[in-house]
Amino acid sequence: MKKETSPRPSTPMRVVCAAGVILFVIAVFVAVYMMANNMGQVPGIDFGPGQYYYTDIPGWQKYFLPDHYDNPVPLGILIILFFAWGVLMYRLWTYLDQKLK
Amino acid sequence: MSKKATTVNPAPAHDDVVVAEKFQMSDMLHKEDWLSIWGAFIIIAIASIGVISGAFAFKAGSFGKWGDADSGSFLKFFNGSETCLSTWGGILLTLIALIVIFAVSNQLMGKNIAKYAVSFLALFALTCLVRLISSQVTFSKYLEYAFWALILGLVISNLLKVPDWLKPAIQTEFYIKTGLVLMGASVLFSNIQKFGLYGLGIAWAVTPVVIIFMWLLGTKYLKMENKRMVMTIAAATSVCGTSAAIATAAACKAKKTDLTFAVGISLIFTVLMMVGMPLFCKVVALDPMVGGAWIGGTVDSTGAVVLAGNALGELAGQVAALVKMIQNILIGFVAFAVAVFFTTKVDKSENQTVGASEIWHRFPKFILGFLGASLFFSFVFQNTIGVDATAKILSDIKEFQTWCFALAFTCIGLETNFKEMADQFQGGKPFVLYITGQIFNLVLTFVVAWLLLSGRIFPIPNITV
Numbered sequence: 019m020k021k022e023t024s025p026r027p028s029t030p031m032r033v034v035c036a037a038g039v040i041l042f043v044i045a046v047f048v049a050v051y052m053m054a055n056n057m058g059q060v061p062g063i064d065f066g067p068g069q070y071y072y073t074d075i076p077g078w079q080k081y082f083l084p085d086h087y088d089n090p091v092p093l094g095i096l097i098i099l100f101f102a103w104g105v106l107m108y109r110l111w112t113y114l115d116q117k118l119k
Numbered sequence: 120m121s122k123k124a125t126t127v128n129p130a131p132a133h134d135d136v137v138v139a140e141k142f143q144m145s146d147m148l149h150k151e152d153w154l155s156i157w158g159a160f161i162i163i164a165i166a167s168i169g170v171i172s173g174a175f176a177f178k179a180g181s182f183g184k185w186g187d188a189d190s191g192s193f194l195k196f197f198n199g200s201e202t203c204l205s206t207w208g209g210i211l212l213t214l215i216a217l218i219v220i221f222a223v224s225n226q227l228m229g230k231n232i233a234k235y236a237v238s239f240l241a242l243f244a245l246t247c248l249v250r251l252i253s254s255q256v257t258f259s260k261y262l263e264y265a266f267w268a269l270i271l272g273l274v275i276s277n278l279l280k281v282p283d284w285l286k287p288a289i290q291t292e293f294y295i296k297t298g299l300v301l302m303g304a305s306v307l308f309s310n311i312q313k314f315g316l317y318g319l320g321i322a323w324a325v326t327p328v329v330i331i332f333m334w335l336l337g338t339k340y341l342k343m344e345n346k347r348m349v350m351t352i353a354a355a356t357s358v359c360g361t362s363a364a365i366a367t368a369a370a371c372k373a374k375k376t377d378l379t380f381a382v383g384i385s386l387i388f389t390v391l392m393m394v395g396m397p398l399f400c401k402v403v404a405l406d407p408m409v410g411g412a413w414i415g416g417t418v419d420s421t422g423a424v425v426l427a428g429n430a431l432g433e434l435a436g437q438v439a440a441l442v443k444m445i446q447n448i449l450i451g452f453v454a455f456a457v458a459v460f461f462t463t464k465v466d467k468s469e470n471q472t473v474g475a476s477e478i479w480h481r482f483p484k485f486i487l488g489f490l491g492a493s494l495f496f497s498f499v500f501q502n503t504i505g506v507d508a509t510a511k512i513l514s515d516i517k518e519f520q521t522w523c524f525a526l527a528f529t530c531i532g533l534e535t536n537f538k539e540m541a542d543q544f545q546g547g548k549p550f551v552l553y554i555t556g557q558i559f560n561l562v563l564t565f566v567v568a569w570l571l572l573s574g575r576i577f578p579i580p581n582i583t584v
Contacts, residue, residue: 038551049390058394066260069422070361089315107327
């Protein structure tokens with residue numbers, strides 16, 4: 019079978035990609051600078067981006083367990099809305115994926 | 120008609136993924152997807168019995184923080200002190216539990232259990248080193264263990280050579296799937312009501328729109344041929360960073376380099392956004408509730424969300440946490456939708472119709488375990504044993520999940536070479552995709568957060584802190 023090869027990107031696309039790479043390299047240097055200088059820390063909070071999932075956070079129960087908002091909308095309505103929006107978006111995704119070539 | 124996948128985006132060859140052959144009941148005892156479910160369920164069951172009976176705590180061990188005046192040197196883990204003994208005792212329990220589960224699973228998959236056990240011991244030792252490094256006080260705040268696992272693995276595989284005897288334990292997908300089923304337990308669907316319509320509007324209305332935008336941008340405009348990478352980066356950007364990237368990459372059978380790219384980019388920009396967004400909110404005097412929701416909906420890592428939100432104040436911190444909590448729920452459903460999409464739209468020949476039975480044959484079954492654990496903990500456990508006992512179980516099994524992912528990322532590093540990564544570079548398109556997608560995410564989330572929480576259109580919710 020003939021091997022698929024990527025078409026050579028157009029000049030504007032190459033410029034966009036080069037800009038993306040430059041931005042990323044700058045982002046790496048800025049991020050390293052921020053980490054080296056302990057930036058973004060809040061007194062009393064001993065965690066950060068290294069705790070990527072909520073149960074990774076020390077004492078996560080304090081932030082995530084108590085009810086901080088008195089929700090007046092029944093759970094059933096929220097679940098219906100959740101799935102209705104999900105199905106609608108999935109159909110939009112498949113439609114646009116087929117329509118746009 | 121041929122049922123082969125298209126040549127442009129073939130699913131990576133993997134003998135043990137349940138996609139190539141028709142489903143048989145015996146698959147449930149011999150295929151990796153199913154064995155990952157049973158292994159995770161065994162850990163969940165033992166931890167649950169321990170908490171409910173109060174007789175014992177089935178909890179994986181880990182290194183405490185080290186590296187500053189308060190926490191002391193890492194030598195405390197090697198000097199025979201009480202800290203040393205308790206730390207290694209917990210890690211030994213973890214090793215025993217994981218080696219039994221994974222070795223028996225390998226036996227059931229028809230592999231050599233003795234060779235696996237020996238190589239797993241070495242892999243576990245490497246992963247211990249990863250977790251020790253990532254426990255350093257500064258590293259632990261900014262860089263998750265995945266980063267150090269990838270670095271260590273890449274150094275070994277590119278500078279040295281991975282010995283053949285270590286290869287039987289390099290089973291990235293198996294560890295990821297087991298970790299994901301464990302994670303499923305902590306994805307509490309009942310949390311959807313914690314911020315009512317506001318939370319649903321900010322977290323759920325925006326997320327799929329960003330995914331669709333990034334998919335179309337990556338596949339139609341940037342014309343990235345690696346659609347699995349597009350999907351993995353889109354999920355990391357729109358849902359919640361590393362955890363969503365892991366789940367989605369497994370759901371669409373992405374390459375290891377795709378996951379590495381997604382996690383790496385997300386990690387860098389999370390640090391920038393965590394520092395930059397609260398500063399921006401303060402400069403433009405943004406309402407704390409809008410700012411918190413904006414941070415919660417866009418910053419990838421949950422730890423960074425809580426931290427950045429609290430930089431704006433307690434109220435903003437709480438709103439950010441509420442929005443992020445709902446985004447965490449989305450992981451399983453997005454992974455499910457992605458699995459169905461790739462099964463029915465991407466991994467099929469042109470003009471081929473994929474029926475319900477074919478979807479079932481190709482579908483990554485471990486997602487059922489993920490959703491099953493999530494629904495069971497959300498609607499059965501929480502309502503029967505109570506919220507506090509459920510939280511205790513989740514805390515106990517969390518470290519097992521972390522070990523599984525740490526093993527997986529160490530394996531990814533060991534299996535990846537720099538040439539392979541350079542091949543995936545595609546002229547920088549993944550960076551353009553992430554940066555453009557994240558800007559779109561920032562704008563859209565801000566608009567929705569402002570519409571819902573500024574008080575101009577809807578009443579401002581009463582949040583207690």
